[in-house]
Amino acid sequence: MKKALALLLALVMTLSLAACGASEPAATQAPAADKPATTPAAPAATEAPAEEGKVFNIYAWNEEFKGFFEKYYTVPEGVTVNWIINPSDGNMYQTKLVEALLNQADAPDDEKIDMFLAEADYIMKYADSEYTQDITALGVTDFSNTYPYTVQAASDANGVVKGVSFQCCPSALIYRRSIAKDVLGTDDPAEVQALLNSWDKFNAVAAEAKAKGYYMTSSEAETFRVFSNNGEAPLVDESGKLVLNDAIRAWQAQAKDFTDKGYTLTCDIWSDECTAQMFADGKTMCFFGPAWYFNFCMGNAQDPDKGCYGDWAICEGPAAHFWGGTWLLAATGSDNPTMLADIMDTFINDEEVCSNLIKNEAQFTNNQTVNAKFAEDPTYGNDFLGGQNDVAVFLELAKNIKFENKTIYDQELTEGLQGYWREYCDGEVTEAEAMANYYKYINEMDPEIVTP
Amino acid sequence: MNQLCEKAPARRKTISYAKWGYLFIAPFFITYGIFKLYPLFLTFYNSFFENYRSGLKQVGPNFVGLANYIKLFTPDANGTIDILKYAGNTVVLWLGGAIPQIVIALLLAIFFTSYRLRIKGQQFFKTVIYMPNLIMASAFSMLFYTLFSNVGPVNQLLAQMGIIDAPVDFFAIQITVRGLICLMNFLLWFGNTTILLMAGIMGIDQNMFEAANIDGASSTQTFFKVTLPLLTPILVYTIITALIGGLQMFDVPQVLTNGAGTPNRSSMTLIMFLNNYLKTSKNYGMAGAISVIIFIVTGLLSLLVYRSLTQKD
Numbered sequence: 112m113k114k115a116l117a118l119l120l121a122l123v124m125t126l127s128l129a130a131c132g133a134s135e136p137a138a139t140q141a142p143a144a145d146k147p148a149t150t151p152a153a154p155a156a157t158e159a160p161a162e163e164g165k166v167f168n169i170y171a172w173n174e175e176f177k178g179f180f181e182k183y184y185t186v187p188e189g190v191t192v193n194w195i196i197n198p199s200d201g202n203m204y205q206t207k208l209v210e211a212l213l214n215q216a217d218a219p220d221d222e223k224i225d226m227f228l229a230e231a232d233y234i235m236k237y238a239d240s241e242y243t244q245d246i247t248a249l250g251v252t253d254f255s256n257t258y259p260y261t262v263q264a265a266s267d268a269n270g271v272v273k274g275v276s277f278q279c280c281p282s283a284l285i286y287r288r289s290i291a292k293d294v295l296g297t298d299d300p301a302e303v304q305a306l307l308n309s310w311d312k313f314n315a316v317a318a319e320a321k322a323k324g325y326y327m328t329s330s331e332a333e334t335f336r337v338f339s340n341n342g343e344a345p346l347v348d349e350s351g352k353l354v355l356n357d358a359i360r361a362w363q364a365q366a367k368d369f370t371d372k373g374y375t376l377t378c379d380i381w382s383d384e385c386t387a388q389m390f391a392d393g394k395t396m397c398f399f400g401p402a403w404y405f406n407f408c409m410g411n412a413q414d415p416d417k418g419c420y421g422d423w424a425i426c427e428g429p430a431a432h433f434w435g436g437t438w439l440l441a442a443t444g445s446d447n448p449t450m451l452a453d454i455m456d457t458f459i460n461d462e463e464v465c466s467n468l469i470k471n472e473a474q475f476t477n478n479q480t481v482n483a484k485f486a487e488d489p490t491y492g493n494d495f496l497g498g499q500n501d502v503a504v505f506l507e508l509a510k511n512i513k514f515e516n517k518t519i520y521d522q523e524l525t526e527g528l529q530g531y532w533r534e535y536c537d538g539e540v541t542e543a544e545a546m547a548n549y550y551k552y553i554n555e556m557d558p559e560i561v562t563p
Numbered sequence: 564m565n566q567l568c569e570k571a572p573a574r575r576k577t578i579s580y581a582k583w584g585y586l587f588i589a590p591f592f593i594t595y596g597i598f599k600l601y602p603l604f605l606t607f608y609n610s611f612f613e614n615y616r617s618g619l620k621q622v623g624p625n626f627v628g629l630a631n632y633i634k635l636f637t638p639d640a641n642g643t644i645d646i647l648k649y650a651g652n653t654v655v656l657w658l659g660g661a662i663p664q665i666v667i668a669l670l671l672a673i674f675f676t677s678y679r680l681r682i683k684g685q686q687f688f689k690t691v692i693y694m695p696n697l698i699m700a701s702a703f704s705m706l707f708y709t710l711f712s713n714v715g716p717v718n719q720l721l722a723q724m725g726i727i728d729a730p731v732d733f734f735a736i737q738i739t740v741r742g743l744i745c746l747m748n749f750l751l752w753f754g755n756t757t758i759l760l761m762a763g764i765m766g767i768d769q770n771m772f773e774a775a776n777i778d779g780a781s782s783t784q785t786f787f788k789v790t791l792p793l794l795t796p797i798l799v800y801t802i803i804t805a806l807i808g809g810l811q812m813f814d815v816p817q818v819l820t821n822g823a824g825t826p827n828r829s830s831m832t833l834i835m836f837l838n839n840y841l842k843t844s845k846n847y848g849m850a851g852a853i854s855v856i857i858f859i860v861t862g863l864l865s866l867l868v869y870r871s872l873t874q875k876d
Binding site for chain 1: 615616617618619622639640641643645712713714730732735736737821822823825826827828839840842843844846849
């Protein structure tokens with residue numbers, strides 16, 4: 112009896128070990144858990160290739176596009192859209208995305224990525240890879256209305272187009288009208304532009320703003336894109352070496368100068384401290400951003416109680432530049448090619464959807480015809496900008512966008528540089544230490560880049 | 564009959580109850596082998612390879628010998644050897660939390676177990692001091708991050724009380740970041756240590772204390788001559804587990820500084836350093852080399868602590 116009991120106990124123990132120990136035998140022994148869930152779906156997809164998948168998976172790093180998608184796109188009946196959203200912070204979005212793309216071939220059809228979003232800073236990495244597919248083959252062929260740079264950015268080295276952008280992102284100087292009146296004596300965009308159209312003038316105005324108790328910018332990194340976009344060389348050269356070009360060095364000098372002189376706060380551009388400056392009691396005169404910035408980043412300014420809706424305006428600023436932009440890329444292996452093509456076509460060619468994006472969402476769309484219509488419409492004005500026709504301003508700025516000197520590492524390089532340079536601006540470290548820390552960060556994130 | 568008689572003792576010789584013992588302890592050794600020993604060897608093996616991911620491309624694995632270790636110990640342009648700096652950070656952060664943790668826990672354990680004090684509501688206090696340990700370290704860290712952020716309540720409070728004019732960026736100053744990390748680790752763990760030490764003290768024969776009392780020993784004498792020597796095994800255990808936990812410090816500083824170990828990487832611990840290599844680039848070579856070094860250091864330190872505390876004079 113005792114022996115039998117002992118044997119039983121021993122058996123129970125070894126069995127329980129086998130169940131949690133080796134995963135493969137456990138999976139074959141215990142099909143109860145996940146097998147039934149996947150089996151009915153799998154044969155349906157393989158047996159009938161004409162019928163498309165029932166789950167549409169979209170990888171994104173924020174809710175911005177999800178909002179537009181849910182409002183303006185009618186999902187075919189029977190298809191569930193599954194959003195997988197991971198924030199960009201600390202490269203989390205890309206880490207998860209890469210993991211999923213590398214496993215794409217082995218994933219069940221309903222778990223495969225159908226479409227994913229990519230940003231200007233790293234779109235090349237994905238567009239120029241086998242993990243995205245030719246959208247012209249899927250049926251998206253009409254790019255006549257889009258801005259050429261958006262197509263170029265989403266193409267691989269051979270010019271095969273892998274995705275589209277639903278927005279065009281010329282970036283402008285966004286200023287507080289009331290503060291501009293106080294500092295410059297005017298809030299008229301043309302006059303403000305004339306007073307801020309070069310860095311010398313910008314720096315001089317910063318001193319005046321400081322004298323009146325204002326900040327010129329809310330973060331030392333606010334002007335980063337204005338400089339970096341006009342850099343004459345990519346951050347990583349052909350031999351894989353990190354080279355900080357003159358534009359970046361100019362930004363570094365300005366960031367330190369502005370911090371030392373108290374023209375700016377020092378904080379991350381996405382931080383609460385930075386956006387707190389957009390409240391009515393904020394003391395900051397200038398922000399920089401494209402159309403997406405209004406709704407996506409300036410929520411505090413639109414706050415009904417503490418905000419300052421309508422107290423803003425835009426002008427070109429010291430230098431033309433663009434910032435970001437979200438592209439929709441078609442993942443290789445998608446089991447919903449028709450829907451995929453339909454989404455892309457809708458967001459670049461459907462004039463009603465594009466008009467709604469401008470009217471309701473304050474976007475600057477990737478449809479030149481629609482943009483031109485709004486730019487010429489005397490009745491159109493953006494209330495957030497005190498009735499200014501922002502589309503007309505962006506229309507002019509869009510002509511200057513050059514998508515060049517980009518690398519696949521731009522996001523990590525930019526994020527790291529801003530973070531480590533801030534420590535120097537704050538006086539926590541010496542310049543040499545800040546740069547050494549930055550190089551260490553690069554070695555950890557992208558080991559193949561050669562740092563000085 | 565004869566045959567049976569001969570067979571019986573022979574059979575008895577083979578009956579060994581030891582095999583049941585081995586069978587019962589086998590699960591541990593099998594799991595240990597699969598989940599600990601094998602990965603441990605794999606880590607050593609990986610540390611000799613160049614093996615990382617660049618975006619969507621995989622580089623390696625290529626055998627590079629000791630190159631990863633050499634890289635780890637090569638000083639940067641300012642003469643800093645990274646891994647030593649992070650080891651230093653880890654030790655400072657650990658000591659800052661562990662010293663108050665053990666001292667306060669020992670004090671509390673003595674108060675709670677003292678038959679003279681007879682503190683009322685012991686259960687309540689024990690629960691309260693243990694409570695922080697029930698919160699996830701990352702959640703606790705997030706809470707502190709929110710409390711001490713530039714626009715957070717602590718800054719607002721200090722500004723309202725007129726102590727500061729401009730918000731203090733707690734996460735840009737070395738001493739405050741480190742201080743906060745130590746404070747959090749202390750708060751998280753002192754309850755746990757108190758409970759352990761109390762169990763240790765309660766395990767000591769009460770007669771010892773009474774005898775000491777009768778012989779006229781003062782409280783201090785009782786503590787140093789009776790409690791402490793008899794508590795040594797538990798204290799050693801506590802210190803070693805705290806040490807290993809401390810060397811592996813990760814979640815609190817990682818969440819508090821968003822993985823950057825600000826400022827000047829002065830709150831970057833060894834495991835955060837390891838994580839930096841694994842997070843995006845999946846650099847198993849460098850991460851393996853760091854792991855091996857941490858393994859060796861942890862082993863040596865544990866041995867040292869064990870020896871120094873168990874040595875009889």
